[in-house]
Amino acid sequence: MCNPTQCRYLAQASHVVIALGQSGAIHGVGSETATALGHAATSLVGHPFSRLVAPDQRKHLVRILERCRTDQAVWDELVLLAADGKRVPMLCCFQRLSNLRERGGLLVTCLKLERLRAARSLDAAVALGQLAFRCHGPAHRLIQAVEAVRAQHPRSQAAARCRAELDGLLDAMSQSVAIAPSEPGPRPSAVSGRRPAALTPVDVVRLLEEAVRLVDLDPACQDFEVMVRPEFATIWAMVHPVGLVFITLHLARNARDATTGAKHPRLLIDAYQSGQEVILEFRDNGPGLEAEDLSCAFAPFFKKSAGGDDHTGLGLATCSELVRHMGGTIRMESRPPRGATVFVTLPAAPAPK
Numbered sequence: 604m605c606n607p608t609q610c611r612y613l614a615q616a617s618h619v620v621i622a623l624g625q626s627g628a629i630h631g632v633g634s635e636t637a638t639a640l641g642h643a644a645t646s647l648v649g650h651p652f653s654r655l656v657a658p659d660q661r662k663h664l665v666r667i668l669e670r671c672r673t674d675q676a677v678w679d680e681l682v683l684l685a686a687d688g689k690r691v692p693m694l695c696c697f698q699r700l701s702n703l704r705e706r707g708g709l710l711v712t713c714l715k716l717e718r719l720r721a722a723r724s725l726d727a728a729v730a731l732g733q734l735a736f737r738c739h740g741p742a743h744r745l746i747q748a749v750e751a752v753r754a755q756h757p758r759s760q761a762a763a764r765c766r767a768e769l770d771g772l773l774d775a776m777s778q779s780v781a782i783a784p785s786e787p788g789p790r791p792s793a794v795s796g797r798r799p800a801a802l803t804p805v806d807v808v809r810l811l812e813e814a815v816r817l818v819d820l821d822p823a824c825q826d827f828e829v830m831v832r833p834e835f836a837t838i839w840a841m842v843h844p845v846g847l848v849f850i851t852l853h854l855a856r857n858a859r860d861a862t863t864g865a866k867h868p869r870l871l872i873d874a875y876q877s878g879q880e881v882i883l884e885f886r887d888n889g890p891g892l893e894a895e896d897l898s899c900a901f902a903p904f905f906k907k908s909a910g911g912d913d914h915t916g917l918g919l920a921t922c923s924e925l926v927r928h929m930g931g932t933i934r935m936e937s938r939p940p941r942g943a944t945v946f947v948t949l950p951a952a953p954a955p956k
Contacts, residue, residue, distance in 0.1 A: 619713035641686035732848025834875035861889030891939035
Protein backbone atom coordinates (compact mmCIF):
# COMPACT_ATOMS: atom_id res chain seq x y z
CA MET A 604 0.00 0.00 0.00
CA CYS A 605 1.18 3.53 -0.70
CA ASN A 606 1.74 5.73 2.33
CA PRO A 607 1.22 9.51 2.21
CA THR A 608 4.94 10.31 2.35
CA GLN A 609 5.76 8.04 -0.59
CA CYS A 610 2.88 9.47 -2.58
CA ARG A 611 3.98 13.05 -1.91
CA TYR A 612 7.55 12.51 -3.10
CA LEU A 613 6.49 10.45 -6.11
CA ALA A 614 3.98 13.11 -7.11
CA GLN A 615 6.61 15.87 -6.91
CA ALA A 616 8.81 14.01 -9.40
CA SER A 617 6.04 13.20 -11.88
CA HIS A 618 4.66 14.94 -14.95
CA VAL A 619 1.08 13.73 -14.43
CA VAL A 620 -0.66 13.15 -11.06
CA ILE A 621 -4.25 11.89 -10.97
CA ALA A 622 -6.40 10.42 -8.16
CA LEU A 623 -9.01 7.84 -9.19
CA GLY A 624 -12.07 6.53 -7.41
CA GLN A 625 -13.24 2.91 -7.39
CA SER A 626 -15.26 3.41 -10.56
CA GLY A 627 -12.23 4.67 -12.43
CA ALA A 628 -13.50 8.26 -12.45
CA ILE A 629 -11.00 11.06 -11.87
CA HIS A 630 -11.32 12.57 -8.37
CA GLY A 631 -8.43 15.00 -8.51
CA VAL A 632 -5.75 16.25 -10.86
CA GLY A 633 -2.36 17.72 -10.00
CA SER A 634 -1.30 21.04 -11.48
CA GLU A 635 1.56 19.26 -13.31
CA THR A 636 -0.96 17.56 -15.57
CA ALA A 637 -2.00 20.81 -17.22
CA THR A 638 1.63 21.54 -18.08
CA ALA A 639 2.35 18.04 -19.39
CA LEU A 640 -0.87 17.38 -21.30
CA GLY A 641 -2.58 20.77 -21.62
CA HIS A 642 -5.80 19.68 -19.88
CA ALA A 643 -7.39 21.97 -17.31
CA ALA A 644 -8.07 20.15 -14.03
CA THR A 645 -11.75 21.08 -14.05
CA SER A 646 -12.22 19.53 -17.48
CA LEU A 647 -11.03 16.12 -16.26
CA VAL A 648 -12.58 15.74 -12.79
CA GLY A 649 -15.56 13.40 -12.83
CA HIS A 650 -14.70 11.85 -16.19
CA PRO A 651 -13.43 8.28 -16.62
CA PHE A 652 -9.64 8.00 -16.65
CA SER A 653 -9.97 5.81 -19.74
CA ARG A 654 -10.94 8.93 -21.76
CA LEU A 655 -7.44 10.24 -21.13
CA VAL A 656 -5.89 7.05 -22.54
CA ALA A 657 -5.34 6.53 -26.28
CA PRO A 658 -8.10 4.26 -27.73
CA ASP A 659 -5.70 1.52 -28.78
CA GLN A 660 -4.35 1.42 -25.20
CA ARG A 661 -7.65 1.03 -23.32
CA LYS A 662 -7.67 -2.76 -23.30
CA HIS A 663 -4.21 -2.62 -21.80
CA LEU A 664 -5.52 -0.18 -19.17
CA VAL A 665 -8.17 -2.72 -18.17
CA ARG A 666 -5.45 -5.33 -17.61
CA ILE A 667 -3.42 -2.85 -15.54
CA LEU A 668 -6.42 -2.07 -13.33
CA GLU A 669 -6.97 -5.80 -12.80
CA ARG A 670 -3.42 -6.06 -11.51
CA CYS A 671 -4.16 -3.19 -9.11
CA ARG A 672 -6.49 -5.39 -7.03
CA THR A 673 -3.55 -6.11 -4.74
CA ASP A 674 -1.81 -3.53 -2.56
CA GLN A 675 1.34 -3.69 -4.69
CA ALA A 676 2.25 -0.76 -6.93
CA VAL A 677 1.90 -1.50 -10.65
CA TRP A 678 4.27 0.08 -13.19
CA ASP A 679 3.51 -0.01 -16.90
CA GLU A 680 3.66 2.05 -20.07
CA LEU A 681 0.59 3.85 -21.40
CA VAL A 682 -0.04 6.41 -24.11
CA LEU A 683 -2.08 9.37 -22.83
CA LEU A 684 -3.83 11.98 -24.93
CA ALA A 685 -2.92 15.65 -24.69
CA ALA A 686 -5.60 18.33 -25.04
CA ASP A 687 -4.65 18.81 -28.70
CA GLY A 688 -4.96 15.07 -29.39
CA LYS A 689 -1.21 14.42 -29.40
CA ARG A 690 -0.13 11.00 -28.13
CA VAL A 691 2.23 11.23 -25.13
CA PRO A 692 3.99 7.98 -24.09
CA MET A 693 4.13 7.72 -20.29
CA LEU A 694 5.57 5.39 -17.67
CA CYS A 695 2.73 5.13 -15.15
CA CYS A 696 2.62 3.97 -11.56
CA PHE A 697 -0.73 2.88 -10.07
CA GLN A 698 -0.81 2.78 -6.25
CA ARG A 699 -3.59 2.47 -3.72
CA LEU A 700 -4.18 5.57 -1.63
CA SER A 701 -4.50 4.99 2.11
CA ASN A 702 -7.31 7.48 2.56
CA LEU A 703 -9.28 6.12 -0.39
CA ARG A 704 -8.64 2.42 0.07
CA GLU A 705 -12.17 1.62 1.20
CA ARG A 706 -13.40 3.03 -2.11
CA GLY A 707 -10.68 1.36 -4.15
CA GLY A 708 -8.98 4.69 -4.83
CA LEU A 709 -5.78 4.82 -6.84
CA LEU A 710 -3.04 7.37 -7.26
CA VAL A 711 -1.72 7.46 -10.83
CA THR A 712 1.65 9.15 -11.35
CA CYS A 713 3.23 9.32 -14.79
CA LEU A 714 6.63 10.25 -16.23
CA LYS A 715 7.16 11.23 -19.85
CA LEU A 716 8.99 8.41 -21.58
CA GLU A 717 10.86 10.73 -23.93
CA ARG A 718 13.22 11.79 -21.14
CA LEU A 719 13.55 8.28 -19.77
CA ARG A 720 14.25 6.86 -23.22
CA ALA A 721 16.80 9.61 -23.85
CA ALA A 722 18.52 8.66 -20.59
CA ARG A 723 18.54 4.98 -21.54
CA SER A 724 19.89 5.87 -24.98
CA LEU A 725 22.69 7.86 -23.36
CA ASP A 726 23.54 4.95 -21.07
CA ALA A 727 23.68 2.63 -24.08
CA ALA A 728 25.91 5.07 -25.97
CA VAL A 729 28.33 5.23 -23.05
CA ALA A 730 28.45 1.44 -22.75
CA LEU A 731 28.98 0.95 -26.49
CA GLY A 732 31.62 3.67 -26.58
CA GLN A 733 33.53 2.01 -23.77
CA LEU A 734 33.25 -1.39 -25.47
CA ALA A 735 34.51 0.00 -28.78
CA PHE A 736 37.37 1.79 -27.05
CA ARG A 737 38.48 -1.35 -25.22
CA CYS A 738 38.24 -3.54 -28.33
CA HIS A 739 39.80 -1.17 -30.84
CA GLY A 740 43.46 -1.50 -29.90
CA PRO A 741 43.44 -5.24 -29.08
CA ALA A 742 41.64 -6.04 -32.35
CA HIS A 743 44.29 -4.23 -34.41
CA ARG A 744 47.11 -5.87 -32.44
CA LEU A 745 45.54 -9.28 -33.07
CA ILE A 746 45.37 -8.49 -36.79
CA GLN A 747 49.07 -7.65 -36.78
CA ALA A 748 49.84 -10.95 -35.03
CA VAL A 749 47.65 -12.94 -37.44
CA GLU A 750 49.31 -11.28 -40.44
CA ALA A 751 52.70 -12.27 -39.05
CA VAL A 752 51.52 -15.90 -38.88
CA ARG A 753 50.12 -15.73 -42.41
CA ALA A 754 53.43 -14.37 -43.68
CA GLN A 755 55.16 -17.49 -42.32
CA HIS A 756 52.32 -19.89 -43.21
CA PRO A 757 50.50 -18.41 -46.22
CA ARG A 758 48.34 -21.53 -46.68
CA SER A 759 47.03 -21.62 -43.11
CA GLN A 760 43.26 -21.71 -43.35
CA ALA A 761 42.91 -21.14 -39.59
CA ALA A 762 44.87 -17.89 -39.84
CA ALA A 763 42.79 -16.79 -42.83
CA ARG A 764 39.55 -17.49 -40.93
CA CYS A 765 40.87 -15.63 -37.90
CA ARG A 766 41.70 -12.60 -40.02
CA ALA A 767 38.25 -12.66 -41.64
CA GLU A 768 36.57 -12.84 -38.20
CA LEU A 769 38.67 -9.95 -36.91
CA ASP A 770 37.73 -7.92 -39.98
CA GLY A 771 34.08 -8.65 -39.24
CA LEU A 772 34.53 -7.56 -35.63
CA LEU A 773 36.10 -4.28 -36.69
CA ASP A 774 33.36 -3.76 -39.27
CA ALA A 775 30.62 -4.23 -36.66
CA MET A 776 32.43 -1.95 -34.24
CA SER A 777 32.94 0.66 -36.95
CA GLN A 778 29.23 0.70 -37.65
CA SER A 779 28.35 1.09 -33.96
CA VAL A 780 30.54 4.18 -33.51
CA ALA A 781 30.65 5.47 -37.11
CA ILE A 782 34.39 4.80 -37.36
CA ALA A 783 35.95 4.79 -40.80
CA PRO A 784 38.90 2.39 -41.09
CA SER A 785 42.26 3.93 -40.22
CA GLU A 786 44.10 1.53 -42.50
CA PRO A 787 43.94 1.56 -46.32
CA GLY A 788 40.95 -0.29 -47.68
CA PRO A 789 37.22 0.11 -48.35
CA ARG A 790 35.05 1.89 -45.82
CA PRO A 791 32.94 -0.39 -43.60
CA SER A 792 29.74 1.11 -45.01
CA ALA A 793 30.89 0.22 -48.52
CA VAL A 794 31.76 -3.31 -47.46
CA SER A 795 28.49 -3.95 -45.67
CA GLY A 796 26.24 -1.86 -47.90
CA ARG A 797 24.91 0.05 -44.89
CA ARG A 798 24.70 3.81 -44.51
CA PRO A 799 27.02 5.56 -42.06
CA ALA A 800 25.52 5.96 -38.61
CA ALA A 801 23.15 8.94 -38.28
CA LEU A 802 23.92 11.95 -36.12
CA THR A 803 21.60 13.19 -33.39
CA PRO A 804 21.33 16.22 -31.07
CA VAL A 805 23.15 15.37 -27.83
CA ASP A 806 23.86 17.25 -24.61
CA VAL A 807 27.64 16.99 -24.87
CA VAL A 808 28.16 18.17 -21.27
CA ARG A 809 26.24 15.24 -19.89
CA LEU A 810 27.89 12.82 -22.31
CA LEU A 811 31.36 14.07 -21.38
CA GLU A 812 30.59 13.71 -17.68
CA GLU A 813 29.41 10.13 -18.16
CA ALA A 814 32.56 9.29 -20.14
CA VAL A 815 34.75 10.89 -17.47
CA ARG A 816 33.01 8.76 -14.86
CA LEU A 817 34.30 5.70 -16.71
CA VAL A 818 37.81 7.14 -16.52
CA ASP A 819 37.42 7.69 -12.78
CA LEU A 820 36.48 4.02 -12.33
CA ASP A 821 39.56 2.80 -14.22
CA PRO A 822 42.21 1.56 -11.73
CA ALA A 823 44.93 2.77 -14.13
CA CYS A 824 43.64 6.33 -13.66
CA GLN A 825 43.52 6.30 -9.87
CA ASP A 826 45.90 9.28 -9.51
CA PHE A 827 44.82 10.97 -12.73
CA GLU A 828 42.43 13.92 -12.39
CA VAL A 829 39.92 14.63 -15.14
CA MET A 830 37.55 17.60 -14.90
CA VAL A 831 34.80 18.83 -17.22
CA ARG A 832 34.42 22.63 -17.19
CA PRO A 833 31.42 23.60 -19.35
CA GLU A 834 30.49 27.18 -20.14
CA PHE A 835 26.83 26.29 -19.53
CA ALA A 836 25.10 23.39 -17.78
CA THR A 837 23.87 22.02 -21.11
CA ILE A 838 25.45 22.42 -24.56
CA TRP A 839 23.84 20.69 -27.52
CA ALA A 840 25.74 19.44 -30.57
CA MET A 841 24.93 17.25 -33.56
CA VAL A 842 27.07 14.15 -32.97
CA HIS A 843 27.18 10.39 -32.92
CA PRO A 844 27.03 9.80 -29.13
CA VAL A 845 28.92 6.48 -29.12
CA GLY A 846 31.64 8.01 -31.24
CA LEU A 847 32.01 11.02 -28.93
CA VAL A 848 32.42 8.68 -25.94
CA PHE A 849 35.12 6.81 -27.87
CA ILE A 850 36.93 10.08 -28.63
CA THR A 851 36.74 11.24 -25.01
CA LEU A 852 38.04 7.94 -23.63
CA HIS A 853 40.90 7.84 -26.11
CA LEU A 854 41.97 11.44 -25.48
CA ALA A 855 41.77 10.80 -21.73
CA ARG A 856 44.02 7.74 -22.07
CA ASN A 857 46.50 9.68 -24.18
CA ALA A 858 46.56 12.44 -21.57
CA ARG A 859 47.06 9.92 -18.78
CA ASP A 860 50.05 8.44 -20.60
CA ALA A 861 51.44 11.87 -21.48
CA THR A 862 51.29 13.03 -17.86
CA THR A 863 53.06 10.00 -16.41
CA GLY A 864 55.61 11.35 -13.98
CA ALA A 865 53.84 14.67 -13.45
CA LYS A 866 53.35 15.71 -9.83
CA HIS A 867 49.60 16.22 -10.28
CA PRO A 868 48.60 14.62 -13.63
CA ARG A 869 45.38 16.05 -14.95
CA LEU A 870 43.18 16.62 -17.98
CA LEU A 871 40.87 19.64 -18.15
CA ILE A 872 37.98 19.46 -20.63
CA ASP A 873 36.48 22.84 -21.50
CA ALA A 874 33.20 22.92 -23.44
CA TYR A 875 31.63 26.02 -24.93
CA GLN A 876 29.66 27.24 -27.93
CA SER A 877 30.90 29.78 -30.45
CA GLY A 878 28.30 30.73 -33.04
CA GLN A 879 27.16 27.57 -34.81
CA GLU A 880 29.99 25.47 -33.39
CA VAL A 881 30.56 23.61 -30.14
CA ILE A 882 34.20 23.52 -29.12
CA LEU A 883 35.74 20.96 -26.76
CA GLU A 884 39.26 21.55 -25.46
CA PHE A 885 41.18 18.63 -23.94
CA ARG A 886 44.14 20.21 -22.12
CA ASP A 887 46.74 18.10 -20.27
CA ASN A 888 49.75 19.12 -18.18
CA GLY A 889 52.25 16.72 -19.74
CA PRO A 890 55.48 17.69 -21.50
CA GLY A 891 53.73 18.36 -24.81
CA LEU A 892 54.88 17.45 -28.33
CA GLU A 893 57.67 18.95 -30.39
CA ALA A 894 56.76 20.55 -33.72
CA GLU A 895 57.92 17.58 -35.82
CA ASP A 896 55.74 15.18 -33.81
CA LEU A 897 52.78 17.55 -33.70
CA SER A 898 52.60 17.67 -37.50
CA CYS A 899 51.95 13.91 -37.76
CA ALA A 900 50.01 13.31 -34.51
CA PHE A 901 46.86 12.24 -36.38
CA ALA A 902 48.64 10.04 -38.92
CA PRO A 903 48.00 6.27 -38.70
CA PHE A 904 50.53 4.31 -36.62
CA PHE A 905 52.01 7.42 -34.99
CA LYS A 906 53.10 6.62 -31.41
CA LYS A 907 54.65 9.09 -29.02
CA SER A 908 53.64 8.39 -25.42
CA ALA A 909 54.48 6.46 -22.30
CA GLY A 910 52.02 3.79 -23.41
CA GLY A 911 54.70 1.88 -25.32
CA ASP A 912 53.61 -1.29 -27.03
CA ASP A 913 50.11 -0.98 -25.56
CA HIS A 914 49.30 1.53 -28.31
CA THR A 915 48.61 0.66 -31.93
CA GLY A 916 49.11 4.21 -33.18
CA LEU A 917 45.62 4.23 -34.70
CA GLY A 918 43.67 5.96 -31.91
CA LEU A 919 44.12 9.59 -32.92
CA ALA A 920 43.67 8.71 -36.59
CA THR A 921 40.39 7.02 -35.66
CA CYS A 922 39.32 10.05 -33.61
CA SER A 923 40.03 12.24 -36.62
CA GLU A 924 37.83 10.05 -38.84
CA LEU A 925 35.06 10.14 -36.26
CA VAL A 926 35.11 13.92 -35.94
CA ARG A 927 35.11 14.26 -39.72
CA HIS A 928 32.07 11.97 -39.92
CA MET A 929 30.30 14.29 -37.46
CA GLY A 930 31.02 17.28 -39.68
CA GLY A 931 33.62 18.72 -37.32
CA THR A 932 37.35 19.31 -37.09
CA ILE A 933 40.12 18.21 -34.75
CA ARG A 934 43.56 19.70 -34.22
CA MET A 935 46.30 19.77 -31.60
CA GLU A 936 48.39 22.57 -30.16
CA SER A 937 51.44 22.10 -27.95
CA ARG A 938 53.82 24.35 -26.07
CA PRO A 939 56.51 22.18 -24.53
CA PRO A 940 56.92 21.74 -21.64
CA ARG A 941 53.45 23.10 -20.75
CA GLY A 942 51.37 20.29 -22.17
CA ALA A 943 49.20 19.73 -25.23
CA THR A 944 45.64 20.70 -26.08
CA VAL A 945 43.34 18.89 -28.51
CA PHE A 946 40.57 21.06 -29.99
CA VAL A 947 37.44 19.27 -31.22
CA THR A 948 34.91 21.41 -33.10
CA LEU A 949 31.41 20.04 -33.68
CA PRO A 950 28.24 21.46 -35.29
CA ALA A 951 25.95 23.02 -32.69
CA ALA A 952 22.36 21.84 -32.38
CA PRO A 953 19.26 23.49 -30.86
CA ALA A 954 18.10 22.06 -27.54
CA PRO A 955 15.07 19.74 -27.95
CA LYS A 956 11.80 21.29 -26.90
